[in-house]
Amino acid sequence: MKFTEAGVQEHNNNLLIVDGLNVAFRWRYKKVPYYTNDYVRTVESLAKSYNCGNIIILADGGSTYRKNIYPDYKANRKDRYADQTETEKKEFEQFLAEFASAFKRLQNKGHLIIKQKGLEADDLAAWIVGKRKEYGVDETWLISSDKDWDLLIDEDVSRFSTVTRKEVTVDNWDEHYNFDKEMFLTFKCLAGDSGDNIPGIKGIGPKRAETLIEQYGDLFDIYNACPIDSKYKFMQELNENADRLLLNAELMDLESYSEQAIIEAGMDIEDLSSKVKTHLAGAKNA
Secondary structure, three states: OOEOOOOOEOOOOOEEEEEHHHHHHHHHHOOOOOOHHHHHHHHHHHHHHOOOOEEEEEOOOOOHHHHHHOOOOOHHHHHHHHOOOHHHHHHHHHHHHHHHHHHHHHHHOOOEEEOOOOOOHHHHHHHHHHOOOOOOOOOEEEEOOOHHHHHHOEOOEEEEOOOOOOEEOOOOHHHOOOOOHHHHHHHHHHHEEHHHOEEOOOOOOHHHHHHHHHHHOOHHHHHHHOOOOOOOHHHHHHHHOOHHHHHHHHHHOHHHHHHHHHHHOOOOHHHHHHHHHHHHHHHHHO
16 A cells, blocks of 8 residues: 555555445345445445455346356256245345445446346456456455455455455465465366356365365366276266366356356457446546
């Protein structure tokens, strides 16, 4: 952080990227029906706490890209809402109405809102993070309880969860995970992601995934080592389903496939880039 001699914080090029719907669920779980004002205050308070002069809030619109390569992606979430009572449906409609209201309020205050049908906030965040140096961003804070966003952690990129109230950074990575940051994608490909309905290798949970990483290396090292001679059932499952690792990488590797996801959702890359650049330049000159 930079301060003047009088102790006043100077303008900076730090960026706060908010996982819009993810943060909103904080109030849904607390059964708070009206939360627009609290949402806006929370976002701006976090920007102040992390010394971020720029705020971008991202919305979820599903994933055309992932559905195209794996139709069962997040199919379990439809089941979750299928049995809602009429009261629960009305409560959810109210929740979404408040979410839309909060977005509009933030937009009216000059913050950038990005949303696109068929595109997830994860991909937008990954794409913006990948372009941060080009846009002159110094430090980036990701606001989400979604651990998938830890794929984006770097020396100048950190995450804060509004659920756990904990930060994940390069410096404290070992407090959260038992493997190097570079192996996070491999870990996810092996273990899968039940929340997104992405199966891993049957019989391989976190502990076995960590062991395989320690023994063989990243997902491509593991894939190339197959078939691996072993009497264990989970290793036989790995040998028979090694291609699952490559499919999971296509589904989970945000950094490599974010631009493809944006294109398949029908969003113009040049237009997106122009919006982000214009917003960052406007915030800098404000």
